[in-house]
Amino acid sequence: MWFIPSSYVNAEFVYCTCQPGIEAALKAEVAARIPAWKFAFSRPGFVTFKLPKLASPASFDPLRLTFARAIGLSLGRVEAEEPTPGPLAESLWSHESAQALAAAGPLALHVWSRDHAIPGEDGVEPGPTPESLAAVVALRDAAPEGALVDHAAGDGGAKLALDVALVEPKQWWIGAHALRSRTDRWPGGVPKLELPGDAVSRAYLKLQEGLRWSGLPCRKGDYWIEFGCAPGGASQALMDAGMHVVGVDPAEVDPVVTTNPLFEHLRARSNEIGVDEVTDASWIAADINVAPQYTLDSVERLVTHDTMHVRGLLLTLKLLGMNLARPEVVAETIERVRSWGFADVRTRQLAHNRREYCLAAVRTRGQRRVSRRKSPRRPAGQGGGTD
Structure with missing residues (x-):
């Protein structure tokens, strides 16, 4: 496989993950704070916008938004006739954007299912699902050699994450984002937490x-x-x-x-x-x-x-x-x-x-307790969001 720098992987769309039901607030926030982004697609918990110009994962550094859990470049999607992770994983690694990112690896792998309910309903909390865990296994099994950081190392020294959003059972969306802050290392913007057995409430x-x-x-x-x-x-x-x-x-x-x-x-x-x-x-x-x-x-x-x-x-x-x-x-x-x-x-x-x-x-x-590379100061009045 030819080496292709990740900076050559360009996208014209951006995705945002969010809480189901908050999409209208997210779209209003984007319209007010980043008006150059134009709404493109929406499902509960997953919204995309068209960018005014092409962007690469390594250089894309958007404003942090109150109602977006995670933000990254949207690079396409793959579909299958059945919701079986193996064929979907193989299709994903055959996608030209995934191949280009893999050639510039190793990448962190972020996989998540979009939420279908407000957190806490029926005892369901955000985080890994049986479907997303099965997708991780299939993606690692099908990955080209050297494409992904070793699972035991977490995100390791990776600078980019390959994002795989399970938007529908038979439809996976492909994305990528740079790993600049602590929340950038949370798949889908969800940290790994467990409620202790003696906790009195969520x-x-x-x-x-x-x-x-x-x-x-x-x-x-x-x-x-x-x-x-x-x-x-x-x-x-x-x-x-x-x-x-x-x-x-x-x-x-x-x-x-x-x-x-x-x-x-x-x-x-x-x-x-x-x-x-x-x-x-x-x-x-x-x-x-x-x-x-x-x-x-x-x-x-x-x-x-x-x-x-x-x-x-x-x-x-x-x-x-x-x-x-x-x-x-x-x-x-x-x-x-x-x-x-x-x-x-x-x-x-x-x-x-x-x-x-x-x-x-x-x-x-x-x-703040932070660990980040120095980046340009945000213009006044653009507070909010997260680092």
Whole structure:
């Protein structure tokens, strides 16, 4: 096979993965923030746009979007008469784009099935499925020698990922993206997480993913305030990481959580607690089933008080109506949090979020735990999304 640099693999389309049902918000966000992208194709959880000019996987570095889990170049698709992974894998490796990428390998392999339901419905969580796991095996078995990074090495030293989205049982879409950040290494934008057997709620997963995505530099022994802590799943995740939690919620918290010496329960609403009760807190988390305005009001009351020294925030903001997902509304929320003295504010609908999204904020960008190559600074006003 002739060596073909990955920079010679050009595409005129980009794909975005997302939560099923949020496609309209994603399309509106693209129209507002990247108007040169033109909508092309959509299925629940998978949307494509046409680019204004050809792009290569190695150089393509798009803005991060609140409602896109993963973004990459779309290079085509393969189909079969039956949903059997073997023939589909062979067809994929026969595709000219896959062959060109393979020649420039080794590549990381990212395979996922698009979600068909909101996370948490019927006990289903995002992540690997029997179909995607079978596809991984078939793709590795059929791969040209040297095309893929060894499975045991994970993404290893790969700079590019070959993306395979199982959009339909008999239809796989081919894509590619550069591996620049931690979320770029999550297939389909979904981190590998497991809910512990003793977890009292799936909020444990949301908190874990929020910490991994945000890179908040919290550490063992730090103090958190959590608004809306009941029944205690997120507090449990923080305590499992060795952190202290003051949980604020008028509802009952599970005894598994309340008996942990790292936990203190203030049985009150978030706007009822005294500042003097939480002055040791360095971090604030919130997941309250109310309009975002109420959550932000409760947080602002603390972070702007002169006795508080809050380093960062991890807030779940509910989409009680889809008007709250409009790009101008999300932008206003980001600017409000910045006005409190948090220069680095980002938003992302996490894979384990339901009808909500996550906002992370720190005082300066330098606080983040990141490992990235230096890249050009984004123009002002393009905050949001993730690194």
